[in-house]
Amino acid sequence: MRYILGLVGAVFSVVLLISFFSNVSTYLTSPPPATAEEEFHLHPKHLSLASDGPFGKFDKKQIQRGFQIYKEVCSACHSMNLVAFHDLEALGYNEAEVKAIANQWQTEVPTVNPETGEASTRKALPSDRFPSPYANETAARAANNNALPPDLSLITKAREGGAAYVYSLLTGYRQQPAELIQKFPASKTPQGLHYNPYFANLNLAMPQPLTSDGQVTYAPGNPKPTVDQMAKDVAAFLVWTAQPDLENRHAAGLSIAIFLLFATILGYLAYRQIWYEAKRAVRITGPLEPENQAKSRRAKAKQGVAG
Amino acid sequence: MSFSWAKPYEPKQPFMRWLDERLPLPRLVYGAIGGGYPVPRNLNYWWNFGVLAGLFLTIQIVTGIVLAMWYFASADGAFNSVEHIMRDVNAGWALRYIHMNGASFFFIVTYIHIFRGLFYGSYKAPRELVWMLGLVIYLLMMATAFMGYVLPWGQMSYWGAQVITGFFSAFPLVGEPVRVWLLGGYAPDQAALTRFFSLHYLLPFVIAAVVVLHIWALHIPGSSNPTGVDVKEEKDTLPFHPFYTAKDGWAAAAFLTVFALFVYFAPNYLGHPDNYIPANPLATPAHIVPEWYFWPFYAILRAFTVDFILPAKLWGVLAMFSSILILFFLPWLDKSPVRSGSYRPVFKRFFLLLVLDVLILGFCGGAPATPLYVAISQLAAAYYFAHFLIILPLVSAFERTLPLPDSISSSALHGEKKEAAPAGITPRRGATAIAE
Numbered sequence: 062m063r064y065i066l067g068l069v070g071a072v073f074s075v076v077l078l079i080s081f082f083s084n085v086s087t088y089l090t091s092p093p094p095a096t097a098e099e100e101f102h103l104h105p106k107h108l109s110l111a112s113d114g115p116f117g118k119f120d121k122k123q124i125q126r127g128f129q130i131y132k133e134v135c136s137a138c139h140s141m142n143l144v145a146f147h148d149l150e151a152l153g154y155n156e157a158e159v160k161a162i163a164n165q166w167q168t169e170v171p172t173v174n175p176e177t178g179e180a181s182t183r184k185a186l187p188s189d190r191f192p193s194p195y196a197n198e199t200a201a202r203a204a205n206n207n208a209l210p211p212d213l214s215l216i217t218k219a220r221e222g223g224a225a226y227v228y229s230l231l232t233g234y235r236q237q238p239a240e241l242i243q244k245f246p247a248s249k250t251p252q253g254l255h256y257n258p259y260f261a262n263l264n265l266a267m268p269q270p271l272t273s274d275g276q277v278t279y280a281p282g283n284p285k286p287t288v289d290q291m292a293k294d295v296a297a298f299l300v301w302t303a304q305p306d307l308e309n310r311h312a313a314g315l316s317i318a319i320f321l322l323f324a325t326i327l328g329y330l331a332y333r334q335i336w337y338e339a340k341r342a343v344r345i346t347g348p349l350e351p352e353n354q355a356k357s358r359r360a361k362a363k364q365g366v367a368g
Numbered sequence: 369m370s371f372s373w374a375k376p377y378e379p380k381q382p383f384m385r386w387l388d389e390r391l392p393l394p395r396l397v398y399g400a401i402g403g404g405y406p407v408p409r410n411l412n413y414w415w416n417f418g419v420l421a422g423l424f425l426t427i428q429i430v431t432g433i434v435l436a437m438w439y440f441a442s443a444d445g446a447f448n449s450v451e452h453i454m455r456d457v458n459a460g461w462a463l464r465y466i467h468m469n470g471a472s473f474f475f476i477v478t479y480i481h482i483f484r485g486l487f488y489g490s491y492k493a494p495r496e497l498v499w500m501l502g503l504v505i506y507l508l509m510m511a512t513a514f515m516g517y518v519l520p521w522g523q524m525s526y527w528g529a530q531v532i533t534g535f536f537s538a539f540p541l542v543g544e545p546v547r548v549w550l551l552g553g554y555a556p557d558q559a560a561l562t563r564f565f566s567l568h569y570l571l572p573f574v575i576a577a578v579v580v581l582h583i584w585a586l587h588i589p590g591s592s593n594p595t596g597v598d599v600k601e602e603k604d605t606l607p608f609h610p611f612y613t614a615k616d617g618w619a620a621a622a623f624l625t626v627f628a629l630f631v632y633f634a635p636n637y638l639g640h641p642d643n644y645i646p647a648n649p650l651a652t653p654a655h656i657v658p659e660w661y662f663w664p665f666y667a668i669l670r671a672f673t674v675d676f677i678l679p680a681k682l683w684g685v686l687a688m689f690s691s692i693l694i695l696f697f698l699p700w701l702d703k704s705p706v707r708s709g710s711y712r713p714v715f716k717r718f719f720l721l722l723v724l725d726v727l728i729l730g731f732c733g734g735a736p737a738t739p740l741y742v743a744i745s746q747l748a749a750a751y752y753f754a755h756f757l758i759i760l761p762l763v764s765a766f767e768r769t770l771p772l773p774d775s776i777s778s779s780a781l782h783g784e785k786k787e788a789a790p791a792g793i794t795p796r797r798g799a800t801a802i803a804e
Contacts (some may be wrong), residue, residue, distance in 0.1 A: 306454065
């Protein structure tokens with residue numbers, strides 16, 4: 062049986078080596094062509110938010126500003142179907158304010174006319190989720206050059222790089238580099254798409270949403286609404302929508318870590334205590350005891366015996 | 369159960385005596401994990417991971433049962449029901465993150481447990497069945513983990529299910545019908561999701577049952593130990609309780625601390641962002657990758673790129689399944705009578721190479737399938753098969769092993785730090801010496 066198994070192993074290994082050499086020879090004879098994405102795609106810029114790190118907490122003022130950006134800019138195209146209006150109370154809005162925000166929301170919520178039974182819309186209530194500006198996916202695609210604006214509830218968890226990616230994307234729009242067009246003429250940004258090196262394939266359907274400083278007016282006492290500031294604020298807001306549990310999680314984690322650390326120390330001391338006698342009991346003096354070995358080495362050296 | 373000096377159960381309270389006479393459950397527990405199970409006194413910390421694996425199985429079952437009270441196995445509602453748990457259920461985020469990271473940590477401790485067995489020859493006679501039952505548990509764990517990952521019905525759930533069930537279609541003639549039969553449709557959909565949920569709930573209890581067999585089979589010869597020398601006398605052993613309950617206890621607390629750091633401070637570190645995008649059969653993710661604990665096998669699957677007699681895909685699938693199945697033959701592939709790798713200088717080097725090899729395979733399996741990573745995984749996969757099926761039998765036939773200590777207690781003379789030190793090799797200076 063060992064021979065059969067040895068043969069199986071040899072067959073797999075040989076096929077793998079054949080694959081390896083054919084792979085290497087293909088690579089050497091016809092190396093894969095370089096692509097514009099490989100050369101021009103950028104990793105997200107650094108972004109530091111109050112919610113970062115193990116002790117991170119939400120900066121509610123910043124998240125409120127981010128919510129304002131979402132309300133006035135993003136929500137024109139993007140839904141947020143996992144977050145309800147009353148969740149905003151966690152950001153420091155009171156019940157009446159939340160009610161007003163829901164009531165004045167630009168998109169109404171689909172409903173059924175109670176008299177005729179026909180499809181209709183009504184004003185949003187605090188218990189409603191942020192409604193989608195489009196009736197359905199087809200309508201959304203029709204209005205956006207066949208691209209579907211993703212729901213934003215989980216966006217900072219659903220993209221590599223998280224909040225930093227959102228921030229980089231929002232501030233990353235630029236002219237396509239002449240160098241790129243020169244090197245990869247086929248990769249010229251197509252009509253209707255927009256060049257952005259932070260997007261995986263460099264061209265995305267969403268036009269630059271934050272175009273100029275002061276596009277949104279912040280309440281007094283807030284920083285100047287530059288494009289950079291607005292992008293940071295909305296990224297912070299989207300961290301909150303994706304992980305509303307973050308603050309609770311960090312607080313609970315800290316106490317649980319301290320508890321477990323304490324349990325570990327107590328458990329270790331108990332272990333030492335319990336094993337103390339057991340360890341003594343086996344340490345009878347034997348020829349392998351380091352002390353005895355040293356003794357025998359000394360004795361041997363004295364007599365001039367090698368080894 | 370195992371040794372003549374194992375203490376029999378003596379009920380101390382009248383109620384326990386009453387119970388013991390009618391249903392000897394306390395006797396069973398005492399003999400299995402109490403003072404009645406003598407364990408070699410020289411176990412090192414690598415021996416803690418079996419108990420830790422049991423701990424994580426328990427954590428997964430408990431959190432899983434509660435999650436199932438809220439989870440909704442529907443292609444339209446599964447994703448949102450998980451988000452409902454995360455957002456609206458009291459401490460739901462904690463339950464879900466514990467379950468999600470608990471799966472990863474279950475695999476971490478199980479991998480350490482398996483590699484401990486590989487190094488110390490725990491698969492050798494008379495523990496072959498312990499080893500094989502352990503592999504059965506591991507296979508069941510993989511099936512359970514895969515189906516659990518499908519349940520949130522995110523992009524990686526969906527496409528992972530698509531790819532993994534696609535393995536079956538590599539087999540000629542029967543493959544495609546089998547795949548359709550398993551999925552209950554041509555692509556993963558409601559039928560697949562419901563049956564995966566049903567099986568995901570069932571299999572952990574099957575695992576628990578096989579764990580009982582695994583421990584039962586272990587308790588016949590008793591635990592192995594770092595020297596691999598058989599227990600000879602009472603002096604070689606200590607009762608499981610309180611000695612190993614104390615050692616496992618503090619190690620469990622220490623490991624749970626690490627676990628808690630992941631759950632509470634980096635809960636999504638081991639996951640993939642794409643699984644927070646709802647499943648979309650019309651949009652394939654750029655890189656479909658399974659969870660990290662499958663990466664070595666994924667690398668082996670992708671390493672076959674040439675249609676040599678058989679199609680490359682079939683080679684890949686056969687090799688991937690074989691990579692685990694060959695482990696069942698390990699007790700007969702490695703015939704060296706010396707169990708512990710500490711006394712096998714040649715084996716030890718190849719073992720370290722194998723660890724490195726599996727880590728490389730894991731890295732390549734998680735990386736995108738570029739020519740470079742595929743080439744590396746081809747060499748690494750070739751070594752994997754050569755290691756078990758060619759090198760190990762040869763090493764065990766030709767290797768000159770170091771002399772073994774006479775007994776566990778004479779080896780333990782070195783003090784705990786060097787308890788596994790081969791006889792004839794001077795233990796490190798400063799190894800504790802408390803004179804009698």
